[in-house]
Amino acid sequence: MSLVHLANTCSHLQNASRARLGLTSIPDTKFHLKLMLALQNSGFLSTVVRGGPLPPPSHNLLSHPSSSNPEAPIDPVTRHNVASRRLWLGLKYWNSAPVIEKMELVSKPTRRIWMDVEGLRRLVLGKKSGYVLGLTRPGECLYVSTDVGILEARECVERKIGGQLICRIR
Structure with a gap:
């Protein structure tokens, strides 16, 4: 990747x-x-x-x-x-x-950010987790690369799967 x-x-x-x-x-x-x-x-x-x-x-x-x-x-x-x-x-x-207002990387080529389920739960609730700001706007999505594929952060929390944060889109 x-x-x-x-x-x-x-x-x-x-x-x-x-x-x-x-x-x-x-x-x-x-x-x-x-x-x-x-x-x-x-x-x-x-x-x-x-x-x-x-x-x-x-x-x-x-x-x-x-x-x-x-x-x-x-x-x-x-x-x-x-x-x-x-x-x-x-x-x-x-x-x-x-519909795509802004699309930006979360993990950079020089700094990849991995997040466990608890960190993803904090992000989905709108709180800051590590260097990453939470999801605060309606319709904002955060995509995570996991072992089962690329999932949205809310779906990762439901399935209890962590992974590498890829991009944020609103």
Whole structure:
């Protein structure tokens, strides 16, 4: 997991939402895919589609992922095209304001922050835990990389799982 690439992704998503873009792309990695699917489950993104350097057709963005369209086959990933693979993300807006207002890293490449369940519980309750400020605004989320995948901090507290703090989004 490269936090340098994740820092670039966080600033790219923040800038794309401020620029009112409907669709943007980031490099396709397993870690980015897991984090973007967690963001989509939380309601920050409308779609997450794997594709190439060109945007996917609009019918692929609007259809449900389980209903595959036989007319639009997905190119298989080979060693020749793996570097050009992208994740195409649909950004959301509510009352002409971006849903992603701010997205920032919590763990830095030079200082990774790990938190146990008690520390996460303090953060979810809005209190400071170590160097990290608690969740104080409505709709603010904190994502944690755990052994079972990337989860939101509230879900980690429910499951009693700790992990590395990744990013905070509001």
